[in-house]
Amino acid sequence: MVVTVAENINIMSASIGPAMKGRDAGPIRKLAVACKEAGADYLDINLGPARKGGAEMMDWVVRTVHEVVDLPLYLDTTNVEAIEAGLKAHKSSAGKPVINSVSAVPARMDALLPLVKKYGCGMVALCYGPDGIPRDENERGALAAELLYRAGEAGIPPEDMWFDPIVVPVSSQQIQLRSCTAFMAMLPEIAPGAKSTCGLSNVSNGVCGPGKREILNQVYFMMLKRHGLYAAIVDALDPDLMAIAKDRRPDADRLVARLMDGERIDAGKPSKEERDIAKTYGVLSGDILFSDSWLEV
Numbered sequence: 001m002v003v004t005v006a007e008n009i010n011i012m013s014a015s016i017g018p019a020m021k022g023r024d025a026g027p028i029r030k031l032a033v034a035c036k037e038a039g040a041d042y043l044d045i046n047l048g049p050a051r052k053g054g055a056e057m058m059d060w061v062v063r064t065v066h067e068v069v070d071l072p073l074y075l076d077t078t079n080v081e082a083i084e085a086g087l088k089a090h091k092s093s094a095g096k097p098v099i100n101s102v103s104a105v106p107a108r109m110d111a112l113l114p115l116v117k118k119y120g121c122g123m124v125a126l127c128y129g130p131d132g133i134p135r136d137e138n139e140r141g142a143l144a145a146e147l148l149y150r151a152g153e154a155g156i157p158p159e160d161m162w163f164d165p166i167v168v169p170v171s172s173q174q175i176q177l178r179s180c181t182a183f184m185a186m187l188p189e190i191a192p193g194a195k196s197t198c199g200l201s202n203v204s205n206g207v208c209g210p211g212k213r214e215i216l217n218q219v220y221f222m223m224l225k226r227h228g229l230y231a232a233i234v235d236a237l238d239p240d241l242m243a244i245a246k247d248r249r250p251d252a253d254r255l256v257a258r259l260m261d262g263e264r265i266d267a268g269k270p271s272k273e274e275r276d277i278a279k280t281y282g283v284l285s286g287d288i289l290f291s292d293s294w295l296e297v
Helices: 016-021 025-037 054-066 080-089 106-119 137-153 174-190 200-204 212-226 239-245 250-260 272-285
Strands: 003-006 042-048 073-077 098-103 122-126 161-164 231-234
Touching (some): 016 025, 016 054, 025 042, 054 073, 054 080, 080 106, 122 137, 174 212, 174 272, 200 212, 200 231, 212 239, 212 250, 250 272
Parallel strands (some): 003 042, 003 231, 042 073, 098 122, 122 161
């Protein structure tokens, strides 16, 4: 099974954003409970930049969420003061919080690694460096090694690091996506004992059409599962994604595994779902050039 981190409590949400800014606890509590009941293991509290009053807002949101659910939290903001406020407010009984995220940019590491050590929390080790998003799996590996080295210097064990390769949209960066997948296969050798995570829905950003984002997310999720994905940031209210995370789609998992092993499903009479999974795998693996009509051709 894959650990699920609910992406739903996000300041960009049309309902949750105003609730955060207006300190309206009702919608936030309701959503937190719904995510837990759907099976989420963590909740991502995303405040965005939170430049003004971020520390006070994070403190309030964390306390509000923990009034109704006892789940550990990802603390997601670029505001370092807000992250520390969230770490202070986080209930110890809920488990270990995770800072989302610590990139390989020196200033970010300098600011956040001491907090990881001080509070004994986890950290998303984001494969993003001074030059931006890495171009291939080797650059991702180099950034991961830098993060691992700096964390080790700070006394942070690999077990507290959740490596995120930065999933990119297949619609605009199809070649890059292959590098992201390849990095996930390399990670156990680069950082033994560390965890892996990702923002899954990034893979389908920019794709339009009924059901298209959903199948891209689902198939890529199963591909990363095959590479040992530990956790994924997902829409916890999407029952199909949660079913994949909880190993309730063994038929689809087996099909994707067969495709990853080089098997074709042309023989026999595959169902429409099997054909759609195979076509989508072809796009995500780079074997088929992405187009908006990949499911129809």
